[in-house]
Amino acid sequence: MNDGARCAPWAVLVPADTPMVGVPRDPRSRRTVNRELSSLPVAAPVALVASGAVNRARLRRTARAAGIVIEHEYVVLPSINSGRYVVEDDRDAMAVLWNSLITPPPGTTRSTVLVGALAALGRRWLPWSLLGAVGPRLALGYRGERS
Numbered sequence: 001m002n003d004g005a006r007c008a009p010w011a012v013l014v015p016a017d018t019p020m021v022g023v024p025r026d027p028r029s030r031r032t033v034n035r036e037l038s039s040l041p042v043a044a045p046v047a048l049v050a051s052g053a054v055n056r057a058r059l060r061r062t063a064r065a066a067g068i069v070i071e072h073e074y075v076v077l078p079s080i081n082s083g084r085y086v087v088e089d090d091r092d093a094m095a096v097l098w099n100s101l102i103t104p105p106p107g108t109t110r111s112t113v114l115v116g117a118l119a120a121l122g123r124r125w126l127p128w129s130l131l132g133a134v135g136p137r138l139a140l141g142y143r144g145e146r147s
Helices: 003-007 009-013 027-038 055-066 091-101 111-124 126-134
Strands: 020-022 045-050 068-077 085-088 137-143
Touching: 009 068, 009 085, 009 137, 020 027, 027 055, 045 055, 045 068, 055 068, 055 126, 055 137, 085 091
Parallel strands: 020 045
Antiparallel strands: 045 137, 068 085, 068 137
């Protein structure tokens, strides 16, 4: 991962000596990353970073193939490079973020009903299923033992 990732606001979650590995989109590059991750010593910490479509599945598939045990998984918004909100990939945590950010504006406006309906819809399923699936991700874990 580039040095810019170490400067990102969310980098405080990652210990200084932990390698930060980007999970590439193309399969050939992912195989190379899998080999590199597989060569880490057992119990070595690692931070995986992924962005783009279907990154939840791509990140988890890469971790599983390399023997990485994920302890914490976060969604970083609005983007991995300019993340201002880091939320645990959990339905309840995502709902709190959604309720904090998507609220009707103060006062009476025509958009109040629309924003209120969008917020209510989001509380039911949007935050976790949608943002969790496509939002940029940070996973913290360690190299597990192969059985």
